[in-house]
Amino acid sequence: MTWDEAELRAALREGEGERLSAGHIVALGQARQQRRHDRLRNAAVAVVVTGLLGGGVGALTQLNGGSESAGSASANGKNPAAGGDTYAGAVQEPAHGGVGGSEGSQPLAPVPSPGQQAVTSSTGAVGSGLDSSRTRCPKHPSVVRTPAPNASGSTDPLFAAPVASVTVCAYYTKLAQGLVAPPLTGRRTLVAAGARTLAASLDAASTRFRADLCPFAGVRTFIVYATSTSGGRLSPVLVDASDRCGATVTNGTAVRYAWQVPTALEDLTR
Amino acid sequence: MRDETAFRAFVEENGATLLHAARLLTGDHQRGEDLVQTVLTKVYLKWGRIDAPLAYARRSLVTAQIDSSRRRWWGERPTETLPEHADADGLAPSEDRDQLRRLLAGLNPRERAVVVLRYYCDLSEQEAAATLDMPVGTVKSTCSRALARLRVELTAGGAAQ
Numbered sequence: 496m497t498w499d500e501a502e503l504r505a506a507l508r509e510g511e512g513e514r515l516s517a518g519h520i521v522a523l524g525q526a527r528q529q530r531r532h533d534r535l536r537n538a539a540v541a542v543v544v545t546g547l548l549g550g551g552v553g554a555l556t557q558l559n560g561g562s563e564s565a566g567s568a569s570a571n572g573k574n575p576a577a578g579g580d581t582y583a584g585a586v587q588e589p590a591h592g593g594v595g596g597s598e599g600s601q602p603l604a605p606v607p608s609p610g611q612q613a614v615t616s617s618t619g620a621v622g623s624g625l626d627s628s629r630t631r632c633p634k635h636p637s638v639v640r641t642p643a644p645n646a647s648g649s650t651d652p653l654f655a656a657p658v659a660s661v662t663v664c665a666y667y668t669k670l671a672q673g674l675v676a677p678p679l680t681g682r683r684t685l686v687a688a689g690a691r692t693l694a695a696s697l698d699a700a701s702t703r704f705r706a707d708l709c710p711f712a713g714v715r716t717f718i719v720y721a722t723s724t725s726g727g728r729l730s731p732v733l734v735d736a737s738d739r740c741g742a743t744v745t746n747g748t749a750v751r752y753a754w755q756v757p758t759a760l761e762d763l764t765r
Numbered sequence: 766m767r768d769e770t771a772f773r774a775f776v777e778e779n780g781a782t783l784l785h786a787a788r789l790l791t792g793d794h795q796r797g798e799d800l801v802q803t804v805l806t807k808v809y810l811k812w813g814r815i816d817a818p819l820a821y822a823r824r825s826l827v828t829a830q831i832d833s834s835r836r837r838w839w840g841e842r843p844t845e846t847l848p849e850h851a852d853a854d855g856l857a858p859s860e861d862r863d864q865l866r867r868l869l870a871g872l873n874p875r876e877r878a879v880v881v882l883r884y885y886c887d888l889s890e891q892e893a894a895a896t897l898d899m900p901v902g903t904v905k906s907t908c909s910r911a912l913a914r915l916r917v918e919l920t921a922g923g924a925a926q
Contacts, residue, residue, distance in 0.1 A: 500884065503865070503880075503884050503912075503915075504884045504885070504887075506865040507789060507865075507869075507880075507881070507884055507885040508785075508885065510785065510788075511781060511782065511784075511785035512781055512785075513781060513784060513785070514777075514780060514781050515776055515780030515781065515783075515784055515801070515805070517772070517773040517776035517777055517780065518773075519802075520772075520776055520780075520802065520805045520806060520809060521769060521772065521773065521809060523802065523806045523809075524805075524806045524809030524810055527806055527810065528810060
């Protein structure tokens with residue numbers, strides 16, 4: 496059997512003529528387009544929800560970090576009652592490598608303080624190891640409870656080792672609303688003698704609880720991040736200076752009362 | 766905005782030809798319908814953004830068929846006999862037509878595409894080359910090889926009968 500191209504064409508054309516339903520194709524196209532739109536919409540919704548959840552979790556973590564700290568202190572046999580809620584970074588390790596607020600190892604000017612040694616300045620170099628000047632201040636302090644005045648460990652030293660450098664993060668808001676987290680208003684780093692002097696001043700404050708009522712001075716909080724001479728990071732110390740009778744200082748275990756905030760630190764909250 | 770009326774007219778005018786081409790390309794009645802349906806849906810979604818819908822549809826047809834034949838689960842092997850399939854018009858196929866269809870299905874997808882485009886769609890070698898995105902020389906050689914195979918197979922089949 497032989498054939499030519501014309502026969503091939505004719506053979507290929509046999510059986511053609513069955514028509515297609517355009518309506519069916521259009522319906523399929525519309526359904527496919529709808530599925531595509533649905534997928535895009537779902538993807539967009541997923542992105543938005545993920546973003547909102549991420550932001551919410553971040554905010555909750557920031558707000559609840561202090562509560563976890565209080566729970567930790569309680570688990571260690573410390574009584575967290577008596578002092579009330581305080582904004583603190585006392586057991587929250589800050590991030591490092593960044594900066595916030597005013598910069599560098601700028602020393603504080605000496606400030607006389609009744610019954611306490613003033614914070615002094617120094618530009619001495621910090622030894623090897625971690626440097627507090629690289630500490631980044633959180634945007635807001637966490638909320639923790641100050642331990643009871645007679646709780647176990649409340650008279651222990653605020654700093655567990657000799658201090659080489661400190662970074663003070665300052666927070667302030669004049670609002671007197673419940674759990675309003677004050678924003679970061681300033682930052683100051685002290686090294687060598689300046690850091691040692693500030694640490695000693697904090698530690699030397701009274702261990703006796705005072706019950707007198709004092710005028711409210713706004714939510715004024717400092718967090719002191721200290722580095723030891725061996726380069727280790729020490730537990731952060733909270734300074735609550737929300738009233739005018741002197742600040743309450745705590746590291747979550749030890750507590751001091753009526754500490755007079757040096758003017759140079761107060762200036763960070765203005 | 767998609768011009769649905771124009772698309773419907775396009776399907777009315779070219780749907781039958783595309784469907785038959787798809788059946789020739791796939792060698793299977795149902796798969797041909799699936800293929801043309803997929804391609805025309807694609808054309809519908811791009812309607813208004815393509816300059817030459819018929820050329821686009823033809824190209825999509827052969828590309829989809831060649832691609833699908835590369836997939837393992839659609840992999841084609843030459844067989845002694847073709848599987849039974851329903852006839853397009855419900856009529857008993859003529860002996861020659863049946864034999865030619867069997868031989869066409871025995872070609873590889875690219876050869877089959879060239880034969881269908883050249884001898885069913887009546888495209889020139891240049892148009893077939895553009896549709897298949899291959900050089901004109903390759904279309905010529907592929908077509909020549911495919912026809913030679915068809916002749917040999919048909920002669921051998923005729924001699925056997």
